[in-house]
Amino acid sequence: MDKLKDFEYTMDSCNHCGQCKWILAPKMKGWDFAEICPIHQRYGFDAYSGQGLLSIAKEILTGKLQYGDGLEELLYTCTCCGACDVNCKNVRDMEVLDTILALRDDCAKNGELPKAHRETARRIAGTHNIYGLPHGERFAWMPKDYEDDGNADTALFIGCAAAYKNSDTALAAVKILRAGGVKFRLLREDERCCGASLWRTGQTEAAAELIERNIETFRRLGIKTVITACAECFGAFRSGYPRFARTEFETKHITEVAAELISSGRIAPKAFREPLMVTYHDPCMLGRLSEPYVPWNGIIRPFGLHEPPKTWRRGENGVYDAPRRVLGAIPGVELTEMTRNYEDSFCCGAGGGATEANPDFAARTAGERRREAMSTGAEAIVSCCPFCRQSLEGAGDNPMPYLDLTVLLADSL
Numbered sequence: 001m002d003k004l005k006d007f008e009y010t011m012d013s014c015n016h017c018g019q020c021k022w023i024l025a026p027k028m029k030g031w032d033f034a035e036i037c038p039i040h041q042r043y044g045f046d047a048y049s050g051q052g053l054l055s056i057a058k059e060i061l062t063g064k065l066q067y068g069d070g071l072e073e074l075l076y077t078c079t080c081c082g083a084c085d086v087n088c089k090n091v092r093d094m095e096v097l098d099t100i101l102a103l104r105d106d107c108a109k110n111g112e113l114p115k116a117h118r119e120t121a122r123r124i125a126g127t128h129n130i131y132g133l134p135h136g137e138r139f140a141w142m143p144k145d146y147e148d149d150g151n152a153d154t155a156l157f158i159g160c161a162a163a164y165k166n167s168d169t170a171l172a173a174v175k176i177l178r179a180g181g182v183k184f185r186l187l188r189e190d191e192r193c194c195g196a197s198l199w200r201t202g203q204t205e206a207a208a209e210l211i212e213r214n215i216e217t218f219r220r221l222g223i224k225t226v227i228t229a230c231a232e233c234f235g236a237f238r239s240g241y242p243r244f245a246r247t248e249f250e251t252k253h254i255t256e257v258a259a260e261l262i263s264s265g266r267i268a269p270k271a272f273r274e275p276l277m278v279t280y281h282d283p284c285m286l287g288r289l290s291e292p293y294v295p296w297n298g299i300i301r302p303f304g305l306h307e308p309p310k311t312w313r314r315g316e317n318g319v320y321d322a323p324r325r326v327l328g329a330i331p332g333v334e335l336t337e338m339t340r341n342y343e344d345s346f347c348c349g350a351g352g353g354a355t356e357a358n359p360d361f362a363a364r365t366a367g368e369r370r371r372e373a374m375s376t377g378a379e380a381i382v383s384c385c386p387f388c389r390q391s392l393e394g395a396g397d398n399p400m401p402y403l404d405l406t407v408l409l410a411d412s413l
């Protein structure tokens with residue numbers, strides 16, 4: 001993992017232009033829904049933004065500012081959604097989100113990690129899941145007659161959230177893969193938390209240990225492809241794991257596999273309900289934050305020239321089309337888009353441990369996203385991440401239902 005010092009160039013390069021707080025002007029449809037940073041949208045002060053966190057990082061690095069007095073509360077309210085990062089990269093090549101993650105690592109190492117995140121780490125260490133529920137119940141949802149395809153080299157990784165809280169997503173993923181004739185296996189007692197909650201809250205050493213163990217499990221079981229039913233696990237495997245270790249497996253989200261099965265005719269959704277107008281929420285960890293992380297070690301020359309050239313993650317190559325193709329293939333389902341979509345999606349509020357550190361803020365952010373969804377005229381908001389689901393389901397005071405895309409597809413088969 002990179003350290004705070006590695007991002008001094010980014011801290012010094014910020015010209016305070018403010019682009020990290022807004023979607024690009026040509027994409028704006030008005031002031032409403034133009035703000036892209038959830039903490040800035042909520043609190044309004046510059047400190048609550050990518051720009052502000054870069055200034056804070058610089059002051060910490062140079063010893064002019066110390067942790068304490070609420071600084072860590074500010075830092076851990078950020079959802080690590082990366083909207084500032086991709087919007088900043090429209091104007092400059094620098095690493096806003098990675099600086100924030102390095103600041104969290106530094107904050108944790110200084111003993112200032114919020115209690116809620118220390119508690120999550122304790123639960124993961126004891127029970128291998130973020131909820132502290134018994135490890136033996138992780139696959140309690142599994143149908144009695146379920147059988148693995150022998151020693152298949154593809155694993156369906158369920159993730160803590162779907163395994164313990166949204167088992168209908170887990171069952172739907174199994175149904176889709178079975179219907180499409182995909183050979184796969186479940187990891188059962190070998191499946192443990194993906195580690196995203198540790199990595200993204202700056203608990204780097206605990207994350208490294210868990211990630212190495214998971215990679216070793218995949219290696220030992222001969223797993224070449226990991227299909228996830230959760231956007232958080234997906235983003236962790238693609239953009240988190242390569243920061244810690246060499247990964248030899250391919251990661252696919254269930255919507256990518258489903259889109260392939262639909263295009264090849266191996267599954268064919270049927271009309272199963274009244275026509276429905278929906279809007280789709282792009283999860284941060286499936287969209288802009290899922291671009292593969294490519295380690296870079298080089299020199300930054302004057303004018304920001306990176307030698308050797310760096311692979312920049314601009315959020316454009318996340319998984320955006322697959323879920324929309326799946327939606328488009330379900331008869332009677334029509335999609336209407338929100339203003340903040342694709343790499344400009346507005347976080348559901350659950351990212352980066354914000355739900356644990358600042359639940360009121362997380363709920364309010366989810367309410368803001370639902371307000372945007374309502375403004376499209378859609379009858380339901382659809383997404384494909386159990387964390388987004390837990391955040392968006394029932395947030396705010398509008399009655400719009402939330403539908404899980406994996407479940408919606410499975411019901412149409």
Ligand code: SF4
Nearest residue numbers: 014016017018020088
């Ligand atoms: S967009 Fe980038 S350069 Fe501009 S204020 Fe934000 S972090 Fe600084």
Ligand code: SF4
Nearest residue numbers: 037050078081082084
């Ligand atoms: S990561 Fe998201 S919440 Fe944090 S500063 Fe950037 S845009 Fe704001």
